[in-house]
Amino acid sequence: THNTATNVLTNDVWQHVVVTWDTTSDNYKLYVNNSLITPDDTSTVGDPSGIDKILIGDTAAGTRPFNGIIDEVRVYDRVLSADEIGELYRAGARKLITNAPITNKQTGGLVGHWTFNGGDMDWGSNTAYDRSGEGNNGIITNMSTTTSVTGGISGQALEFDGVDDYVSVGDDSSLDFGTNNFGISGWFKTAGSYTGVIYAKGDGDANDNTLQVYTRTSDPYLRIYTESGGTPSQTASMSQNVHDNLWHHFVAQRLGTAHQIYIDG
Numbered sequence: 039t040h041n042t043a044t045n046v047l048t049n050d051v052w053q054h055v056v057v058t059w060d061t062t063s064d065n066y067k068l069y070v071n072n073s074l075i076t077p078d079d080t081s082t083v084g085d086p087s088g089i090d091k092i093l094i095g096d097t098a099a100g101t102r103p104f105n106g107i108i109d110e111v112r113v114y115d116r117v118l119s120a121d122e123i124g125e126l127y128r129a130g131a132r133k134l135i136t137n138a139p140i141t142n143k144q145t146g147g148l149v150g151h152w153t154f155n156g157g158d159m160d161w162g163s164n165t166a167y168d169r170s171g172e173g174n175n176g177i178i179t180n181m182s183t184t185t186s187v188t189g190g191i192s193g194q195a196l197e198f199d200g201v202d203d204y205v206s207v208g209d210d211s212s213l214d215f216g217t218n219n220f221g222i223s224g225w226f227k228t229a230g231s232y233t234g235v236i237y238a239k240g241d242g243d244a245n246d247n248t249l250q251v252y253t254r255t256s257d258p259y260l261r262i263y264t265e266s267g268g269t270p271s272q273t274a275s276m277s278q279n280v281h282d283n284l285w286h287h288f289v290a291q292r293l294g295t296a297h298q299i300y301i302d303g
Contacts, residue, residue, distance in 0.1 A: 050106075050227060050228065050229060050230075050281075050282070050283025050284070051227055051228075051280070051282045051283040051284015051285055051286060052107070052109075052191055052225055052226070052227040052284055052285005052286055052287075053070060053071055053225065053226055053227065053228075053260075053280045053284060053285055053286005053287060053288060053301060053302065054069075054070070054071050054072065054126065054127045054130055054131075054191075054223070054224070054225045054226075054285070054286055054287000054288055054289075054301070054302050054303065055068070055069065055070050055071075055222075055223070055224055055225075055226060055236065055251065055260055055280075055286060055287060055288005055289060055290060055299070055300070055301060056068075056069040056118060056123050056126065056221060056222065056223040056224075056287070056288050056289010056290055056291065056299075056300050057069075057221060057222040057223075057237075057251050057262040057274075057288065057289060057290015057291050057292075057299065058114075058117040058118050058219070058220065058221035058222070058289060058290060058291005058292060059117070059215075059219055059220050059221070059290075059291050059292020060117045060219050060291065060292050062219070067117070067274070067289070067290065067291040067292070067299060067300065068260065068261075068262055068274045068275070068288065068289070068290040068291075068299010068300060068301075069123050069127075069287075069288060069289035069290065069291075069299055069300005069301055069302075069303070070260060070278055070280060070286055070287070070288050070289075070299055070300055070301010070302055071127060071278075071286050071287050071288075071300075071301040071302005071303055072123060072124050072127035072128070072287065072300060072301070072302045072303005073278065073300055073301045073302055073303060074120070074299065074300045091206070091207075091208065091209055091239065091240060091241065092150075092174075092206070092207035092208065092209065092213060092237075092238070092239045093204045093205065093206050093207070093235070093237075093238050093239075093240075094108060094111055094152065094176065094204060094205040094207070094236070094237055094238075095108060095196070095198040095203055095204035095205055095234075095235065095236070096198075096202075096203070096204040096235050096238065097235050097238045097240055097248060097250060098238060098239070098240035098241060098248065099240065099248075100202070100204075102233050102234055102235040102238075102250070102252055103198065103199070103200050103201055103202060103203065103204070103234060103235070104198040104200065104203075104204075104226075104234035104235055104236060104252075104253075105198060105199065105200025105228065105229045105230060105232055105234050106197070106198060106200075106226060106227050106228040106229040106230075106234065107188055107190065107195050107196065107197045107198070107226065107227045107229075108154075108195060108196055108198060108224060108225070108226050108236055109153075109154055109190035109191045109192065109194075109195035109196070109224065109225040109226070110130065110151075110152075110153055110154075110190070110191055110192055110195075110223075110224055110225050111150070111151070111152045111222075111223070111224040111236075111237060112126075112144075112148060112150065112151050112170075112222070112223040112224065113148070113149050113150035113151075113170075113213060113220065113221070113222055113223075113237075114146075114147040114148055114149065114220060114221040114222075114223070115147045115149050115212070115215060115218065115219065115220055116146070116147035116219050116220070116221060117219045117220075117221055117291045117292075118144070118221045118223070118289055118291060120300075122144050123223075123289045123300050123303060124303045125144060126144055126223055126287065126289070126303075127287040127300075127302055127303030128303060130191045130192060130225055130285075130287055131287075131302075131303075145170075147221075148170045148171075148172075149170055149172045149174065149212045149213055150168055150170050150172065150174045150207065150212075150213060151168060151169045151170040152166050152167075152168060152169075152176055152205065152207075153169055153192065153193065153194075154166060154190060154193075154194055154195050154196045155190075155192070155193035155194045156193065156194050159178075159194070161178070161182070161183050164177055164178040164179070164181075165177065165178065166178055166196075166205050168207075172210065172212045172213075173210070174207055174208070174210050174212065174213060175207075176205040176206060176207045177205065177206045177207075177208075178196075178205055179202075179203070179204050179205070179206060180199075180201075180202045180203050180204070181196065181198075181203050181205075185197070185199070186198070186199075186203065190225070191225040191285055191287075195225075198234075200229065200230075200232065200234060213239070219291070219292065220291070220292070221289060221290070221291040222237055222251055222262075222288075222289070222290050222291070223287070223288065223289045224236060224237065224251075224287070224288060225285055225286070225287050225288075226253075226280075226285075226286060226288070227283070227284065227285050227286070228253055228280065228281050230281070231255060231281045232253065232255045233252060233253065233254055233255040234252060234253050235250050235251065235252040236251045236252060236253070236288075237250070237251045238250045238251070238252070248263070249262070249263070250262070250263045251263075251288070251290055253280065253281070254275075260275065260280055260288060260290075260299065260301070261274065261275040262274045262275075262290040262299065274290060274299050275299070278301050280301065286301060286302055287301070287302050287303065288300065288301060
């Protein structure tokens with residue numbers, strides 16, 4: 039299914055985004071700041087295949103570097119419920135407003151969790167540790183403590199320069215979902231209106247085989263996009279502006295034949 043929506047993102051503000059995919063019903067869902075986003079456009083083709091490298095902050099081909107801040111990226115091997123999405127958003131929002139510690143229990147099916155907090159980073163080896171228990175540690179590339187470390191939605195976050203910064207996770211079997219369900223969640227704040235990837239998985243050959251969660255230049259919206267052999271196969275976008283200088287939380291997931299996006303719970 040190919041879905042689009044416009045006017046979703048606003049610059050320079052933290053936003054929470056979650057993407058989920060239910061392979062049984064072949065549906066994506068996109069949530070921004072705890073809100074399920076209804077797509078503006080829909081079309082259907084096949085599932086993506088041949089994707090084998092995960093990056094945070096750019097595509098495997100290096101074509102869409104993110105310019106802004108990313109924090110608390112999570113990957114699940116299942117679809118998240120609306121209640122779980124709301125709790126992920128509220129946990130981060132409470133921390134942002136009251137400086138209270140984040141205490142949520144959304145760990146079932148968690149296969150990747152990169153907090154970017156100080157204790158979860160080793161700059162000597164350029165490692166961003168995965169706290170899911172799966173050992174999917176990331177390699178920090180073209181970033182440093184002087185240029186890339188900043189305050190996050192919870193503790194510390196990474197600031198990406200929009201040129202060549204990214205975190206490479208590799209391709210562990212726990213992150214290969216095939217036609218099974220998955221969900222992606224995280225917080226971000228853009229530094230301008232541009233096209234930049236928050237989370238991507240691909241083979242590094244342009245965008246021929248890829249899954250991406252990214253912001254748009256021409257329209258201020260967030261999109262989850264998959265492509266197989268150069269042919270778009272699954273896309274969901276939403277019409278809420280997230281280029282607004284605020285933090286935003288996202289969830290994007292696939293469920294049946296409909297793609298949905300949640301913004302800020």
